[in-house]
Amino acid sequence: MKILITNDDGINAIGIKKLANSLKKLGNITIVAPDRERSATGHAITMHQPLRLEKVEYGDNIEAWSLNGTPSDCIKIAIEGILNEKPDIIVSGINNGPNLGTDVLYSGTVSAAIEGAIHNIPSIALSVYGKKRQINYEGAAVHSCNLINVALENNMPNNIVLNVNIPSLNSNEIKGVKITELGIRKYKNQFEERKDPMGKSYYWLSGSIIEIENNDISDVKCVENDYISITPLHFDLTDYDYIKKMKNWNINI
Amino acid sequence: MKILITNDDGINAIGIKKLANSLKKLGNITIVAPDRERSATGHAITMHQPLRLEKVEYGDNIEAWSLNGTPSDCIKIAIEGILNEKPDIIVSGINNGPNLGTDVLYSGTVSAAIEGAIHNIPSIALSVYGKKRQINYEGAAVHSCNLINVALENNMPNNIVLNVNIPSLNSNEIKGVKITELGIRKYKNQFEERKDPMGKSYYWLSGSIIEIENNDISDVKCVENDYISITPLHFDLTDYDYIKKMKNWNINI
Numbered sequence: 001m002k003i004l005i006t007n008d009d010g011i012n013a014i015g016i017k018k019l020a021n022s023l024k025k026l027g028n029i030t031i032v033a034p035d036r037e038r039s040a041t042g043h044a045i046t047m048h049q050p051l052r053l054e055k056v057e058y059g060d061n062i063e064a065w066s067l068n069g070t071p072s073d074c075i076k077i078a079i080e081g082i083l084n085e086k087p088d089i090i091v092s093g094i095n096n097g098p099n100l101g102t103d104v105l106y107s108g109t110v111s112a113a114i115e116g117a118i119h120n121i122p123s124i125a126l127s128v129y130g131k132k133r134q135i136n137y138e139g140a141a142v143h144s145c146n147l148i149n150v151a152l153e154n155n156m157p158n159n160i161v162l163n164v165n166i167p168s169l170n171s172n173e174i175k176g177v178k179i180t181e182l183g184i185r186k187y188k189n190q191f192e193e194r195k196d197p198m199g200k201s202y203y204w205l206s207g208s209i210i211e212i213e214n215n216d217i218s219d220v221k222c223v224e225n226d227y228i229s230i231t232p233l234h235f236d237l238t239d240y241d242y243i244k245k246m247k248n249w250n251i252n253i
Numbered sequence: 254m255k256i257l258i259t260n261d262d263g264i265n266a267i268g269i270k271k272l273a274n275s276l277k278k279l280g281n282i283t284i285v286a287p288d289r290e291r292s293a294t295g296h297a298i299t300m301h302q303p304l305r306l307e308k309v310e311y312g313d314n315i316e317a318w319s320l321n322g323t324p325s326d327c328i329k330i331a332i333e334g335i336l337n338e339k340p341d342i343i344v345s346g347i348n349n350g351p352n353l354g355t356d357v358l359y360s361g362t363v364s365a366a367i368e369g370a371i372h373n374i375p376s377i378a379l380s381v382y383g384k385k386r387q388i389n390y391e392g393a394a395v396h397s398c399n400l401i402n403v404a405l406e407n408n409m410p411n412n413i414v415l416n417v418n419i420p421s422l423n424s425n426e427i428k429g430v431k432i433t434e435l436g437i438r439k440y441k442n443q444f445e446e447r448k449d450p451m452g453k454s455y456y457w458l459s460g461s462i463i464e465i466e467n468n469d470i471s472d473v474k475c476v477e478n479d480y481i482s483i484t485p486l487h488f489d490l491t492d493y494d495y496i497k498k499m500k501n502w503n504i505n506i
Binding site (some may be wrong): 013030033039040041042043044045046047048050051053070072073076077078081102104105106111112118140146147152154157160174176177179181182189191194200201202203204205228230231232233234235236237238239240243244245247248249250251252253 | 290292293294295296297298299300301303304305306323325326330331333334354357358359364365367371396400403407410413427428429432434435441442444445453454455456457458481483484485486487488489490491492493495496499500501502503504505506
């Protein structure tokens, strides 16, 4: 099996190393990942500046490259510039922090997996949800192999993404796996104003989560309760229901 | 009416000036736009560097700000840091080039409008589709007012985006308006390798469109035929149909 791995925390992040080591037993691994943290880059791609690709030593039969681009750039250049054959599966992660609810839109981790699905390759995004700042990747690393096997055994379609969030726990502390819907994550955003040494203002975007009671079928509730959450994602934003309502609009010009 | 305008071509782009001048007659306009071109930034937000906000002279009762951030940053800082009240509508554009099919995922113009919908504000993305490099904004500027009025008269929901693509034509050459679905836009991506003066490789992402016959209900076909295309977009990526199929998966751990 040919496995392509990327992430948005950068090629030196702990999560991607744990993932690559865990997946080695499943097949041949190629890593193409950003040269530094590129989280919250959404589905950005780099069209207005040149890309630099560097081969990286990663040991043990893993071919690895770092790119000064976004996670989606990494998938594009891997498929269309580096690999001789399409990979059988793309795995993005393991992300340091959850990707739940509406937040998937901002996520470089999830967007890289969506880029894979656009290229008709089964793609999985893996993220760890922790209640504390210190992340435990052990459960995620152990269960990621099982989840990939289950997905492939069940012939997951090549145009969807499985968005997986795993509790920051040891593998034996995780209670199980649930299929979920994207829940609601709302932030009270704040733009904190500070002054630079020249007395000029600058702003930091910071947001604190607004506590919302999510329902039991949501990804948010699932990981809060120490279960692994799997949400299948599509990428067709057309609102077909609302198209029907718009038939009544008088839009002649 | 309070109108918030942004774009991804930057505050000095022709399209945003044409839009602001066209919408002035509808209400009070605030512009918060990137200080430079930020196209293809998708739904990226800026969390790892400080933001600089500058007041810009724009003339005639238009309050304008430039930000060294992405289009989505502009919407966030406008709503949560600049405006005293929520705007009645957000308009993003007029983009120099189309935003059709899967390309909406990469689009800063569309992502800014989605950010508006996440904040429960009716949001419209406007883009111009041209067969030639030189863009004619005349039709787009004239019809944008009508389209906004029609959307508000029909009480468009505050959690959807209208993705509007307008042919690069004079207003009287445009044949009409159609409600469409996102079509298919596939690219043959190429990473063109070049050598820098030190002899080291760098790559440019470039893509040429693969000609695909889209169906008549698609946004792509609509603008090709000189009609304005309106596609309602949602932002819930959950694949509810596939959730049903996953009920049969044996995912116990």
